[in-house]
């Protein structure tokens with residue numbers, strides 16, 4: 001589409017000479033003989049450039065420039081004047097004028113000035129559309145990446161759940177144990193106001209806390225009766241076996257404290273490190289509570305099932321000994337064992 005140029009000057013000769021010359025260059029020109037008329041024409045038409053005299057009756061060139069820029073800040077604007085004054089020039093530059101033509105001017109110079117201004121406009125428009133395009137592409141790509149990330153995370157969680165089921169399957173009396181420990185641990189963490197990021201680490205850590213059981217013989221894990229001291233000692237090796245299995249894998253790095261320390265006791269009498277109180281990583285202290293609850297609630301051939309109130313009384317007995325008292329309190333008060 002050809003560029004439309006609005007020419008405003010109270011000297012009609014200048015208007016028509018300029019208009020004729022620019023029409024020969026392929027532009028479509030509209031003329032106005034004062035500022036007010038120019039403004040009306042400007043609002044009516046879709047122009048690429050305004051060429052205006054400064055001194056005009058009613059609305060002068062600077063006023064016109066101001067009004068045009070208020071509506072279309074990117075509009076190209078060339079001012080013509082027979083009386084170059086520095087303060088007017090400075091004001092016009094501040095208002096965003098593209099060029100000045102000092103009268104009397106060579107028509108070729110005017111053509112050159114027009115072409116330069118329109119080229120600049122085209123370049124500015126291209127840059128703007130490039131930026132818009134880039135922004136849209138970045139937004140689209142971000143949505144795609146977020147979607148891929150969510151899918152990947154879900155797939156990761158699903159495969160970790162399968163792994164957790166495989167761990168639980170080694171002990172038929174603990175079917176679904178890891179997932180229940182995960183659910184209850186997360187509820188305690190909600191009560192503690194964990195961040196989303198910390199919740200996620202806890203989610204994986206609680207699912208995998210017993211991963212070391214993969215390295216314990218099935219006969220010991222599945223033994224229906226009470227364990228001999230030797231067998232009990234073997235079972236106690238599972239946290240460190242778990243660490244050995246996952247260490248060196250970046251993804252598991254922040255889950256190691258849960259795998260290693262979920263059998264520590266608050267009074268320091270647990271294993272494998274004999275840590276006490278807040279020296280035990282918080283996530284491991286959290287897991288310890290539902291882990292013990294779920295183990296007691298599971299059916300054991302040598303002792304049958306325990307009644308819920310007996311389990312809760314038993315846990316209460318170990319408050320501050322095996323369990324972090326604050327966390328046990330949350331577990332009992334909020335009836336997290338029901339989840």
Ligand SMILES: [Fe+2]
Nearest residue numbers: 209210262263
């Ligand atoms: Fe364990």
